[in-house]
Amino acid sequence: MRYQYLDILRWLCILLMILFHLNYSLVNIFELDFLNFSESFWYVLWRVSALWFMMISGGSFYLASQKYSAAQLQKKYLKYAWVLAVIAIGITLVTYVFAREQLILFGILHLFAVSFFLLPFMVRFRYWVFISLVVVLVIWLLFDTQTELRYLFPLWFYSSDFRSADYYPLMPYFWYVLAWYVLAQMLEKYNLMQVFALNRKLIFPEKILSWLGKRSLIIYIIHQPIIIAALWSILTFM
Numbered sequence: 001m002r003y004q005y006l007d008i009l010r011w012l013c014i015l016l017m018i019l020f021h022l023n024y025s026l027v028n029i030f031e032l033d034f035l036n037f038s039e040s041f042w043y044v045l046w047r048v049s050a051l052w053f054m055m056i057s058g059g060s061f062y063l064a065s066q067k068y069s070a071a072q073l074q075k076k077y078l079k080y081a082w083v084l085a086v087i088a089i090g091i092t093l094v095t096y097v098f099a100r101e102q103l104i105l106f107g108i109l110h111l112f113a114v115s116f117f118l119l120p121f122m123v124r125f126r127y128w129v130f131i132s133l134v135v136v137l138v139i140w141l142l143f144d145t146q147t148e149l150r151y152l153f154p155l156w157f158y159s160s161d162f163r164s165a166d167y168y169p170l171m172p173y174f175w176y177v178l179a180w181y182v183l184a185q186m187l188e189k190y191n192l193m194q195v196f197a198l199n200r201k202l203i204f205p206e207k208i209l210s211w212l213g214k215r216s217l218i219i220y221i222i223h224q225p226i227i228i229a230a231l232w233s234i235l236t237f238m
Contacts, residue, residue: 010056059180077119
């Protein structure tokens with residue numbers, strides 16, 4: 001069964017990210033703030049879209065785990081992980097060379113690359129899912145994230161001079177992906193996942209949104225360069 005509404009929700013999530021990055025580029029790259037009517041609004045939009053993306057990813061992984069064997073699932077998600085890792089490292093290198101002030105050291109694509117690598121192993125031993133949730137929560141609540149060690153930032157331990165324009169460390173954000181995997185299990189148990197499925201053909205607008213949602217990764221990868229190029233062209237030639 002295809003849960004078409006998950007595809008549509010995935011596209012809406014990407015749309016929110018596009019809107020956020022449009023304003024971010026205007027403010028931080030081109031120093032224009034005519035859309036920046038409320039920093040609180042844009043901050044909430046940024047966080048909601050990112051957490052929404054994690055929610056859908058965790059739920060989608062659960063649905064994939066019901067469709068594929070353990071070996072197939074591991075192969076599929078390890079492939080995703082490697083593709084995302086290459087793209088994420090490329091983004092880090094490009095921002096380091098060409099836009100040092102916008103350097104991205106561990107952004108959302110880095111998070112998903114590592115998450116997709118870990119998820120197939122985590123769910124093979126299901127008790128580790130719950131143990132890891134408890135461990136992450138305890139560390140998040142009780143331990144200071146400031147450290148003089150410079151290379152623990154993927155885990156949420158960073159030095160005082162650490163900067164990353166996009167930052168989603170494994171703690172606590174991998175916890176969100178895991179939490180939504182567990183929640184999807186519970187929804188499926190009580191037949192509540194059906195709200196994301198349709199028993200009818202999609203109407204034309206739904207088909208477009210679903211098609212875009214299935215291609216959310218490539219849209220996410222290319223949207224920021226397109227925004228920057230478009231804004232540069234408009235501001236240069238108008």
